[in-house]
Amino acid sequence: MTTxxxxxxxxxxxxxxxxxxxxxxxxxxxxxxxxEVLVAGFATRESRHALQVGLSLxxxxxxxxxxxxxxxxxxxxxxxxxxxxGSRQLGAVVVDGPTIFLQAGVLVLALxxxxxxxxxxxxxxxxxxxxxxxxxxGSVQERAAQRAGLTTxxxxxxxxxxxxxxxxxxxxxDLLTLFVGLEVLSLPLYILTGLAxxxxxxxxxxxxxYFLLGAFSSAFLLFGAALLYGYAGSVYLSEIASAISxxxxxREVLLVPGVLLVLVGLLFKVGAVPFxxxxxxxxxxxxxxxxxxxxxxxxxxxxxxxxxxxYVGAAGDRWNWSVVVVVIAALTMIVGAVMSVTxxxxxxxxxxxxxxxxxxxLTGVLAFDVTGVSAVMFYLVTYGLTTIxxxxxxxxxxxxxxxxxxxxxxQWAGLGRKHPVAAATFAFLMLAFAGIPLTSGFVAKLGAxxxxxxHGGASGAVLAVIGVLSSAITVFVYVRIIVMMYFTEPAExxxxxxxxxxxxxxxxGFCAVLTLALGIAPKLLLDWAxxxxxxxx
Amino acid sequence: MTxxxxxxxxxxxxxxxxxxxxxxxxxxxxxxxxxGIALAMxxxxxxxxxxxxPFLGVVQVVVxxxxxxxxxxxxxxxxxxxxSDSIVETIKGQRVVSLALGLGLVGLLGSVIGQVSVGxxxxxxxxxxxxxxxxxxxxxxxxxxVWVFEVTSALLITAALGAMVLAHRERIGxxxxxxxxxxxxxxxGEHVAGLPAPGVYARxxxxxxxxxxxxxxxxxLSISRVLAARDQIExxxxxAEISREMEQEITEGSTR
Numbered sequence: 001m002t003t004x005x006x007x008x009x010x011x012x013x014x015x016x017x018x019x020x021x022x023x024x025x026x027x028x029x030x031x032x033x034x035x036e037v038l039v040a041g042f043a044t045r046e047s048r049h050a051l052q053v054g055l056s057l058x059x060x061x062x063x064x065x066x067x068x069x070x071x072x073x074x075x076x077x078x079x080x081x082x083x084x085x086g087s088r089q090l091g092a093v094v095v096d097g098p099t100i101f102l103q104a105g106v107l108v109l110a111l112x113x114x115x116x117x118x119x120x121x122x123x124x125x126x127x128x129x130x131x132x133x134x135x136x137x138g139s140v141q142e143r144a145a146q147r148a149g150l151t152t153x154x155x156x157x158x159x160x161x162x163x164x165x166x167x168x169x170x171x172x173x174d175l176l177t178l179f180v181g182l183e184v185l186s187l188p189l190y191i192l193t194g195l196a197x198x199x200x201x202x203x204x205x206x207x208x209x210y211f212l213l214g215a216f217s218s219a220f221l222l223f224g225a226a227l228l229y230g231y232a233g234s235v236y237l238s239e240i241a242s243a244i245s246x247x248x249x250x251r252e253v254l255l256v257p258g259v260l261l262v263l264v265g266l267l268f269k270v271g272a273v274p275f276x277x278x279x280x281x282x283x284x285x286x287x288x289x290x291x292x293x294x295x296x297x298x299x300x301x302x303x304x305x306x307x308x309x310x311y312v313g314a315a316g317d318r319w320n321w322s323v324v325v326v327v328i329a330a331l332t333m334i335v336g337a338v339m340s341v342t343x344x345x346x347x348x349x350x351x352x353x354x355x356x357x358x359x360x361x362l363t364g365v366l367a368f369d370v371t372g373v374s375a376v377m378f379y380l381v382t383y384g385l386t387t388i389x390x391x392x393x394x395x396x397x398x399x400x401x402x403x404x405x406x407x408x409x410x411q412w413a414g415l416g417r418k419h420p421v422a423a424a425t426f427a428f429l430m431l432a433f434a435g436i437p438l439t440s441g442f443v444a445k446l447g448a449x450x451x452x453x454x455h456g457g458a459s460g461a462v463l464a465v466i467g468v469l470s471s472a473i474t475v476f477v478y479v480r481i482i483v484m485m486y487f488t489e490p491a492e493x494x495x496x497x498x499x500x501x502x503x504x505x506x507x508x509g510f511c512a513v514l515t516l517a518l519g520i521a522p523k524l525l526l527d528w529a530x531x532x533x534x535x536x537x
Numbered sequence: 538m539t540x541x542x543x544x545x546x547x548x549x550x551x552x553x554x555x556x557x558x559x560x561x562x563x564x565x566x567x568x569x570x571x572x573g574i575a576l577a578m579x580x581x582x583x584x585x586x587x588x589x590x591p592f593l594g595v596v597q598v599v600v601x602x603x604x605x606x607x608x609x610x611x612x613x614x615x616x617x618x619x620x621s622d623s624i625v626e627t628i629k630g631q632r633v634v635s636l637a638l639g640l641g642l643v644g645l646l647g648s649v650i651g652q653v654s655v656g657x658x659x660x661x662x663x664x665x666x667x668x669x670x671x672x673x674x675x676x677x678x679x680x681x682x683v684w685v686f687e688v689t690s691a692l693l694i695t696a697a698l699g700a701m702v703l704a705h706r707e708r709i710g711x712x713x714x715x716x717x718x719x720x721x722x723x724x725x726g727e728h729v730a731g732l733p734a735p736g737v738y739a740r741x742x743x744x745x746x747x748x749x750x751x752x753x754x755x756x757x758l759s760i761s762r763v764l765a766a767r768d769q770i771e772x773x774x775x776x777a778e779i780s781r782e783m784e785q786e787i788t789e790g791s792t793r
Contacts, residue, residue: 013676016683023684030691037698079684092684134706141706148709154702161695168688177685184691191699223646230653253652257645 016081022074022095025063025103026167032059033160040154049125052156053118059160060114063167064107071095077173077536083239090236094173094308097532101377102170102304106297109384110163113293115507116392117159119500125151128287128395130197137200152195158188159293166297170304175225175235175262178305182221182265185301186214189294193286198404206285213268213278221265227258228313237313238537244316256321259314263325266309269302270358271351273331280343283351288405291347292391295354296384303361303380307373310365312537318368326366326459330466332359337470340477346394346407349477350387353433356474357383363463364448369455373533375447378526382432382440382518389511390429392504393422396497406495412481414490419497423485425512430478432515435471440518445471447526546587554580567613575606592670733759738776739783746771753777 020027032055039051077091121127129152132145165184172178194207229235231254232243244255264275271279283291314321336356343349361383364376397415399406406412416423432439449467452460500508518525557580560573578601586594665673678686713721722729733756736748745764747755755773757765764770 014680016680018684030688033691034694037694040698081681092682132706133702134704141709144709145707150707150709152702154698158695158698158702161691164688164691176682177688180685180688180692184688184695187692187695187699191695191702194703227650250654253649257649 014081016079019074019078021070022078024070025067026164028063028066029059029160029164033157036157048153052153056114056156056160060107060111067103072100091173092177093171094536096536097534099171101532103167105300105381106166109296112388112507112511115503117289119504121498124149128289129155129195133195155192158192162188166301169301173237179222192290193282196287202285206282210278210282217265217268220261224258224261227254231255231258240313241316255317259321260324262309266302266306270299271355272328272358273335276355279355280348280351284347288391288395292388295387300380300384303376312535329359329362329463333466333470337473340474344409346409356470360445360448360467363452363467367451367455367460370533372451374529375451378529379444379448382444385511386429386432386515389508392508393426396500397495398498400494400496411491411495412484413488416486422497427482430481434475434478438519440515443519443522543587550580550584571606571609575602578602592674735759736773739780741776745769746773749773749777
């Protein structure tokens with residue numbers, strides 16, 4: 001006789017309660033990304049581009065519809081379990097006002113970025129991406145791939161995966177989800193950076209730099225998360241906040257390093273000084289439409305996550321750590337503005353300008369008030385729209401002989417006479433970056449600095465003054481480009497603005513029009529941002 | 538440190554772990570660096586086991602040491618064991634500054650973590666004592682963290698897609714057949730009879746030994762250029778010398 005031993009299982013398993021309607025926008029984006037992977041694998045070469053672009057647009061629009069029609073009415077925490085006391089739900093994903101506003105922002109900006117990214121300029125596949133990423137730059141194989149009509153249609157699923165990661169990143173209710181979201185959004189961007197069609201060595205170098213430094217900053221974030229877990233005994237932001245308000249006398253020392261290390265990971269993604277060194281190289285090396293997508297959406301997602309970490313998790317202890325971030329914000333504005341003066345390459349110039357803008361946005365974050373949250377969210381969306389259009393135009397200004405982008409500033413001389421529409425749009429976008437009244441940039445800066453002065457105390461006022469002075473420096477840079485385009489004799493080596501398809505034209509035009517409209521009548525978006533500025537905790 | 542034996546284990550393993558980790562930093566050759574980190578990881582696995590986390594300990598050894606590091610070694614072998622990094626400083630004083638900053642960060646974090654007093658340890662959670670580690674782990678993965686766990690699949694897909702995009706070369710056109718190669722050789726008139734075979738000597742015959750041309754120099758065409766790049770070519774002169782001596786002996790023998 002044999003004895004049958006059975007393992008007695010105590011019934012301790014508690015499943016997380018998941019609201020699928022609240023997660024629907026993310027699910028749609030991920031499922032479409034998977035469908036696009038299959039398209040890249042199985043569809044015929046001729047049909048791939050149309051299928052990928054179509055699926056991406058449908059996916060992003062569907063997710064936006066699901067977000068605005070469905071998830072809006074399912075606000076709350078999801079993928080959640082009850083806490084130890086059973087008094088409240090702790091969610092991995094928090095769907096609240098800021099989440100919905102920022103997710104909608106990511107989706108709209110990604111939609112516009114896809115329209116520009118899909119530009120073929122008469123070729124078979126997207127013009128921005130190399131026909132074969134594995135071929136050595138300048139090799140026979142690369143030319144053969146070009147002739148054979150190969151395309152890297154995998155760029156579209158990669159972009160969708162990044163969008164999914166961004167949507168998770170702004171909604172992360174615990175540090176583990178935050179880390180996974182960060183990786184899901186970063187990994188595809190590292191790959192996309194290395195896929196430029198032209199100047200491929202520069203592109204591959206940029207991808208490697210971005211990957212190595214990004215992995216490094218992720219490690220910092222993870223280390224910080226471990227310290228915060230040691231402090232609070234939980235990775236949930238709301239429980240960390242409770243632990244801070246209750247006080248942990250034995251472990252108090254873990255809190256400030258933990259918060260600062262998590263912030264290092266996030267500040268790296270927004271490109272704040274001293275974690276900015278990757279920004280110019282990566283912005284220059286990446287395919288220009290990817291640069292636009294990255295500059296707009298990564299910044300939005302990273303600042304969204306930072307708002308949640310800072311306002312929901314670590315606000316209780318802000319007197320101990322905010323001084324470090326104040327110094328970083330001041331440095332970011334000054335270094336970004338001063339370095340942009342010395343640049344001679346348009347993409348690097350816009351990279352340093354984005355660093356300066358990261359500083360302006362940080363000023364709003366440090367207000368520690370709901371007006372700060374809404375100002376930051378408004379800033380992120382308007383800056384994203386302007387950036388995508390600006391990089392879209394940079395993408396279209398080409399050297400006549402080589403067909404590659406004419407990014408050197410001297411090549412832009414006299415562009416206003418030959419191509420008045422493109423030059424005028426670009427000049428207008430530069431004015432929006434500078435924050436001239438009647439552009440969205442002015443309203444955004446006013447909101448961020450106003451929140452800092454109103455609620456940030458003395459440090460907020462100092463930051464606002466530094467911000468205004470840095471803006472004045474950057475005005476010089478932007479005006480220099482405008483002078484270059486309109487009041488300088490055309491350069492020897494001719495450049496042209498290639499005419500894109502209707503989709504890219506619509507995208508750039510839409511961004512430019514919104515930049516103007518949000519400068520004249522910003523009330524609608526401002527109200528939405530103000531109504532959506534309360535975090536659930 | 539709870540018990541004496543655990544303390545003994547820790548003080549034996551910890552220095553070895555640190556030595557392995559330092560080996561990663563200071564080893565000149567990539568293989569030694571990989572073995573150093575593998576050593577550190579095995580030791581960490583043992584420490585996890587000693588701390589009462591058998592699942593983590595086994596996963597550490599199986600996944601990190603067994604899979605990741607061995608994959609790394611495979612890649613090193615494929616790329617070539619002798620390729621070492623260039624250690625030229627492109628920015629002056631960079632190494633000193635980064636060393637100082639790194640040590641500063643280590644000191645800062647070390648001093649901070651050293652100040653923490655964790656007090657009495659709470660012991661194993663109830664879920665672990667009731668059901669064991671694996672079940673407690675499964676409860677977390679499929680309960681509390683199920684959404685994060687699912688999203689991790691996006692990372693794996695990205696990694697696979699990235700590897701394909703960056704490393705897979707689609708074949709363009711037909712692979713040339715042997716007939717086509719032969720026809721091309723005849724057409725161009727170069728190496729009509731094929732490339733020369735490696736040298737065959739009286740006492741040696743291997744692919745790393747080049748054949749000798751009539752004037753006594755080694756023929757570079759007779760060896761694989763990969764071996765040449767790795768500097769793994771045998772000098773043929775010694776073997777040729779032996780052959781000559783033997784020939785001489787044979788001639789001497791026949792005349793005798």
